[in-house]
Amino acid sequence: MKYRWKIASPDDEIVAQLAASLSLPEIFARCLANRGCASSDQASCYLEPKLARLSDPFLLPDMDRAVDRLLRAHKDQERFVIFGDYDVDGVTATALLHEFFQALGWHCLYYLPHRFEEGYGLTREAIQNCLERFKVKLVLAVDCGSTACDVIGELASGGTDVIMLDHHQVSAPAPAARALVNPQRLFAHEHLKSLCSAGLAFKLAHALLKRCRTFGWPEALNFDPKDLLDFVALGTIADLVPLHGENRIFARVGLEKLAASKRSGLAALKRVAGLNGPINSHEVAFQLAPRLNAAGRLETALDALELLLTKEVSRAEALAAALDAQNRERQSLEQKIAEEVLSTVRSHFDPAADFVIVEGQPTWHLGVVGIVASRVLREFHRPAIILGSDGSDQWRGSGRSIEGFDLAAGLRGCADLLVKHGGHAMAAGVTLAAGNLAPFRARLNEIVRKQISPDALHPCLNLDAEVSLADLTFPTLQLFQRINPIGQANPPIQLAARNLQLRGEPKLFGASQQHLRLLVSDGSSMYQAVWWNCPAEFGFPSRFDLAFAPELNEYNGTYGIQLKVLDLRSSVSSLL
Numbered sequence: 001m002k003y004r005w006k007i008a009s010p011d012d013e014i015v016a017q018l019a020a021s022l023s024l025p026e027i028f029a030r031c032l033a034n035r036g037c038a039s040s041d042q043a044s045c046y047l048e049p050k051l052a053r054l055s056d057p058f059l060l061p062d063m064d065r066a067v068d069r070l071l072r073a074h075k076d077q078e079r080f081v082i083f084g085d086y087d088v089d090g091v092t093a094t095a096l097l098h099e100f101f102q103a104l105g106w107h108c109l110y111y112l113p114h115r116f117e118e119g120y121g122l123t124r125e126a127i128q129n130c131l132e133r134f135k136v137k138l139v140l141a142v143d144c145g146s147t148a149c150d151v152i153g154e155l156a157s158g159g160t161d162v163i164m165l166d167h168h169q170v171s172a173p174a175p176a177a178r179a180l181v182n183p184q185r186l187f188a189h190e191h192l193k194s195l196c197s198a199g200l201a202f203k204l205a206h207a208l209l210k211r212c213r214t215f216g217w218p219e220a221l222n223f224d225p226k227d228l229l230d231f232v233a234l235g236t237i238a239d240l241v242p243l244h245g246e247n248r249i250f251a252r253v254g255l256e257k258l259a260a261s262k263r264s265g266l267a268a269l270k271r272v273a274g275l276n277g278p279i280n281s282h283e284v285a286f287q288l289a290p291r292l293n294a295a296g297r298l299e300t301a302l303d304a305l306e307l308l309l310t311k312e313v314s315r316a317e318a319l320a321a322a323l324d325a326q327n328r329e330r331q332s333l334e335q336k337i338a339e340e341v342l343s344t345v346r347s348h349f350d351p352a353a354d355f356v357i358v359e360g361q362p363t364w365h366l367g368v369v370g371i372v373a374s375r376v377l378r379e380f381h382r383p384a385i386i387l388g389s390d391g392s393d394q395w396r397g398s399g400r401s402i403e404g405f406d407l408a409a410g411l412r413g414c415a416d417l418l419v420k421h422g423g424h425a426m427a428a429g430v431t432l433a434a435g436n437l438a439p440f441r442a443r444l445n446e447i448v449r450k451q452i453s454p455d456a457l458h459p460c461l462n463l464d465a466e467v468s469l470a471d472l473t474f475p476t477l478q479l480f481q482r483i484n485p486i487g488q489a490n491p492p493i494q495l496a497a498r499n500l501q502l503r504g505e506p507k508l509f510g511a512s513q514q515h516l517r518l519l520v521s522d523g524s525s526m527y528q529a530v531w532w533n534c535p536a537e538f539g540f541p542s543r544f545d546l547a548f549a550p551e552l553n554e555y556n557g558t559y560g561i562q563l564k565v566l567d568l569r570s571s572v573s574s575l576l
Helices: 012-022 026-034 040-047 063-075 088-103 124-133 149-157 197-214 218-222 225-238 246-260 264-272 281-298 302-309 313-348 369-380 407-412 434-451 474-483
Strands: 004-007 079-083 107-111 138-142 161-165 179-181 357-360 384-389 394-400 420-423 427-433 460-463 495-502 507-509 515-521 526-531 544-555 558-570
Touching (some): 012 040, 026 040, 063 138, 063 161, 063 197, 079 088, 079 124, 088 225, 107 124, 179 197, 197 218, 225 246, 225 281, 281 302, 281 313, 357 434, 369 384, 384 427, 384 434, 407 427, 474 544
Parallel strands (some): 138 161, 526 558
Antiparallel strands (some): 544 558
16 A cells, blocks of 8 residues: 655744753754744653642542542541543553542442443443443443443432543533532643543542642552553553553553552563563554453453452452453454455455445454454555444444544434444444445445545554654654653654665565665765565665664664665655
């Protein structure tokens, strides 16, 4: 698939001001400007994400109401239940709050719904099962519930209070909860709107600590909230919220806590994942989070939650091993279904007519259809919705979108064909009758065709700047490390260099000889480059432009500069 190369063009005056005021190389100042730093103060906050920069938790809507109701529960020794979600964000938020409430003397229980038996979120069936098991009159719903108006209304009429801690879109009208702590309700304080539920859970703990410390509670005075930040980093990175503002603080500080964590469960999880050194976003996203997610995708997420909470080393080792096995099962299932889906799409895909991909089979497992949709999107660069069934006459699916098309809005245009739908611009869920699959595909395809530009159907490679190889000095690449942790809305630094040549013959490596190692030169400087999964039979032009991510590569304790190849084209081509 051909990429469109797009080189960022920040304001030259801002770049010059950042470089001069912070004594930075121009290339790094340009990268900071590309990440939203328009002043030296903003750049300093970005480069030094400190806990002291966190805002007052009481800026969040209804935080005072949530704190008051929880303090009343503590005073009356009232039991309550945390009703969480089964993804990593929901599980880590539940674990964080349970640990916090236990430490400060609340009578706190927890409940996670079963993905297949009870569905997603604060469903009527799930909350009934929860309250039949735990006879309580206070529910703290975490990472769900912001559209559950009917369920929360029924609970309120029955005398059960609901405190909601969630970051998803709120329905209109909003649920009549006792407290609805959701940053989407804010008209000000935009910096808080991107918090995930793990971040909100930390904010709630922080707010309670502030209040309890004014009362002189010894437990509150002795509790260190920084000990919760490993949970926050896991949830924040796994939930793909933008890593700027407070999320960047949570991720940076939390990753340090995660690497050094002495929790039995996290130590066991790191061992089965083969991690014994520094942990960054990549390790969370591709090694830790999938194992925590595996339980909820295939059965129930209770094992993942117990792993995070257990203090018994032997139990932690057993749970981590079980999650690792479930993750391997999930990977095998995902691979099988992905091959079926991709084969089906390849057999009839017409790039001129197919603006969206919608495929479903009753045998496709509901726990992996979202991951498969992501794989389909990566190959065809079209919005993709993949559906499966739990054996009923309705199919459920997950969708992923591309930049330029709001998937949730597109589904609203198909509402008459759907049983249920919801989500965000880039990801959404849908339920429909199997007989409506074809008309739904046709309707959504027409909506996408009318709304999306032709350019949007070709993936864009966003590059920070055009450089010469001489710009890539060791001190500059050390500075580049300060953009970590990378992630959503904080991408790795990606550059372009023109008019390069090969030095020597490229060498294939890897078990299947699918990777390529090469030396590239612009005539004055030369660096090793690595092209992972290089296209087979690729022919190198005599002169070429290279899009790459610069890396500091460590081998036997020695660091060197390496270029990770993103794309390569003949130098006669335009960069745009």
